[in-house]
Amino acid sequence: MPLTAEAQATGQRHRVGLLNAAASGRPEAAFREGLRVLGYVDGGNVVVDSRFAEGRAERLPVLARELLGAKPDVIVTFGTAAAQAMKAATTTTPIVMAFAGDPIGTRLVASLARPGGNVTGMSLATPELAGKRLELLKEVVPKLTRLTVLGDLSSRQLEVRQTQDAARALGLTVALVECTRAEGLVGALGEVSHTRPEAVLVLNSALTLTHRSQIIDFAVKNRVPLVSSTREWAVGGALMTYAPSVIDSSRRAATFVDKILKGANPATLPIEQPTTFELVINRASRES
Numbered sequence: 001m002p003l004t005a006e007a008q009a010t011g012q013r014h015r016v017g018l019l020n021a022a023a024s025g026r027p028e029a030a031f032r033e034g035l036r037v038l039g040y041v042d043g044g045n046v047v048v049d050s051r052f053a054e055g056r057a058e059r060l061p062v063l064a065r066e067l068l069g070a071k072p073d074v075i076v077t078f079g080t081a082a083a084q085a086m087k088a089a090t091t092t093t094p095i096v097m098a099f100a101g102d103p104i105g106t107r108l109v110a111s112l113a114r115p116g117g118n119v120t121g122m123s124l125a126t127p128e129l130a131g132k133r134l135e136l137l138k139e140v141v142p143k144l145t146r147l148t149v150l151g152d153l154s155s156r157q158l159e160v161r162q163t164q165d166a167a168r169a170l171g172l173t174v175a176l177v178e179c180t181r182a183e184g185l186v187g188a189l190g191e192v193s194h195t196r197p198e199a200v201l202v203l204n205s206a207l208t209l210t211h212r213s214q215i216i217d218f219a220v221k222n223r224v225p226l227v228s229s230t231r232e233w234a235v236g237g238a239l240m241t242y243a244p245s246v247i248d249s250s251r252r253a254a255t256f257v258d259k260i261l262k263g264a265n266p267a268t269l270p271i272e273q274p275t276t277f278e279l280v281i282n283r284a285s286r287e288s
Contacts, residue, residue, distance in 0.1 A: 014040075014074075014261050017067035018050040019086055021060060021079035021206030027250040031076060031098055034254025053082070055210025056182060060085035068093060074260050076121075076253055079206050080155055083108050087119055094266045097121030098253040099246050102158040103271060112271040120266040121256050122249040123273050130162035131169070133201075133242045136279065137227050138170055140240060141199055148175045148195045150188060150215070151203025159203065185211055189218045202228040204243070212236050234280040244274030 016035075020028060028050065032042065040046040049070050051063035064085045067075055074094040077083040080101045087095060087108060095118055102125040103109045110116035112123065138144055147167055153160050153176055160176065167174045175195035179188035185207075192200060200219055202208050208215060209232065216237040219226040226233070229243025252272065260266060 012045065014046045015070060015072040016046055016048050016257060017070065017072035017075040018048060019060070019064060019067055019075060019077045019082045020050065020052045021055070021057065021077075021082040022209050023052050023054050024050065027078055027098060027246050030247045030250040031253055034251040035257065038254055038258045040254075040258075053206060055206045057081045057085075057180070057207065061089065064089040074257050076257060078250070080106055080108075081152075081206060083119065083121075084155075087117075091118055093118060094260045095119045095121070096253050096256040096260065096266070097123070097271075098250040099124050099244075101125055101156050105158045106155055109271060112273070114268060115271060116267050118266050120269040120271060122253055123271050124244045124246070124249060125158060126244065126273060129243065130159060131166035133227065134163065134166045134170055134172070136242055137199060137201075137225075137240060138172075140281065141225055144198050145172060146175070146196065146198045147172050147201060148177060148192050148197035148199075149201045149203065150177045150179055150192055151208055152180045152205050153178045153203070154180070155205075156203050163201065179207070182207060182211060185214065189215070192218075193222065197224055199225045199227060199239075202226060202233070202238075204229040204233070209233075212238075231278060231280045234282045237282065239282055241278065241280045243278060245276040245278050248276040249274055 042048045051067055053059040053063060060082055068090055075086055076096045076098050077086050078098045083097045083100045099122050103123050108119050164174050177188050177191045179185055212233055225239040227240050228238055229241050230246055231241055234241045
């Protein structure tokens with residue numbers, strides 16, 4: 001008997017909570033598509049409850065508690081900050097990361113092979129990513145010598161170290177500018193100016209993604225090439241994006257939810273890493 005029909009016959013209805021550090025968008029839609037492919041129908045055999053922090057990390061703990069109040073069978077998080085907030089709120093409810101930067105470095109899991117707690121899912125951390133991104137940037141901007149990295153450095157330590165190592169190998173100097181709150185963005189962009197960058201690498205997060213128009217406008221005004229991840233940046237005017245596909249990752253997260261709803265223990269479900277990468281070059285930005 002198909003899953004949907006079986007659930008309707010037994011009256012069984014699962015509850016899935018979604019905690020997104022950013023706003024509703026393509027990753028959430030991809031996850032929901034993944035559920036549908038597996039036979040889950042929202043409002044039928046599953047109820048999906050969503051919360052969005054709109055790039056304001058301080059809202060995540062409250063939203064996490066709201067989701068837990070509905071007693072979900074499993075919670076799916078979008079972004080590292082969302083996963084951290086959810087783990088801080090519960091040690092028992094299963095948590096599936098649709099995507100997160102470095103689950104080991106941020107102590108979300110004990111290891112990739114055996115997460116060991118109530119968190120599992122998809123990791124976007126790949127050792128070769130930072131080097132490849134800078135190699136591509138160097139091809140587009142051959143005279144590049146100075147790079148400034150902007151974003152939440154403390155939660156992306158692995159990516160920052162990998163970027164610094166790759167930059168040294170390419171003969172680039174790197175300046176780091178921390179930005180963790182929307183209220184500090186204007187000051188952080190001023191600090192970026194003081195570093196006199198020849199290119200800016202923005203660490204993609206709910207905060208920077210939510211305020212990407214402001215960051216891109218700054219780069220355009222100062223005629224500085226901007227690089228990040230996820231195609232939304234290039235569509236908005238950044239020079240280039242190169243990163244694992246968060247859409248593919250979010251879609252694959254549905255398989256973790258399916259396994260957990262069928263009885264799997266998240267502590268023993270290995271973390272999966274990306275297999276699909278996206279390179280987007282903004283021709284208009286390159287030609288300007």
